[in-house]
Amino acid sequence: MRIRTILTAGDMSTLSAILSGALVDPSAQRLALAIYERENDHTTIEFRHFQSTMDYELAWKWIRIVTSLVQVASKPASEFDxxxxxxxxxxxxxxxxxxxYTWDKTFGQETIDPWLNSWEWMLPILDLQDDVPFWRDYVARLPGRNELS
Incomplete structure (x- = not known):
């Protein structure tokens, strides 16, 4: 229910209102605090890949990835499998x-680490194919990201 509420927020200002408890819908209130109240629950997944940002669009795309991972894990066993x-x-x-890649790198060939583009196949698996153009543009702007090694 919480994941559904986050996904239906639609934009960062609505999500902010949900997390602050400003909305009246009881199922949407205080999501952040509800998570922290579960002190004895050790089922937390920690995502350290996310960088700090003030860019609301980038933050929203990361939220979509995390919630999609949770949704996939919540599917019936056959769909999850x-x-x-x-x-x-x-x-x-x-x-x-x-x-x-390792062979080429060992013998001094110019090459690009294949894991750098693994997001291209992961997003469609998470049903986030609509986000591919955003991530393609974002990744292309990263300094030194697309250089051969």
Missing amino acids: HKLQLIATEYQRMDGRWRL
Whole structure:
């Protein structure tokens, strides 16, 4: 229910109101505090990849990724297993790409780490294909990101 509430917020100002408890809908109030009240619950997932930002669009895209991960994990077992199989298949493909990258790097060839673009296959698995253009543009602007090593 909390994830659904966050996803239906629609924009950062509404999400801010939800988290502050300013909205009257009891199912949407105090989401952040409700999470912290579960002191003895050790099922927390910590995402350290997210960088601090004042860019509301970037923050919103990260929220969509995190909530999509939770939604995938909350699906019935057969759907969850299907998503895991898709991820496992991509990881198997990455093994060959990683070996080639390591080989090229060892022998001084110019190459790009294949894991740097793994987001391209992960977003559609998380049903976030609409976010691909945003992330493609964002990643392309990162300094030194697309340089050969």
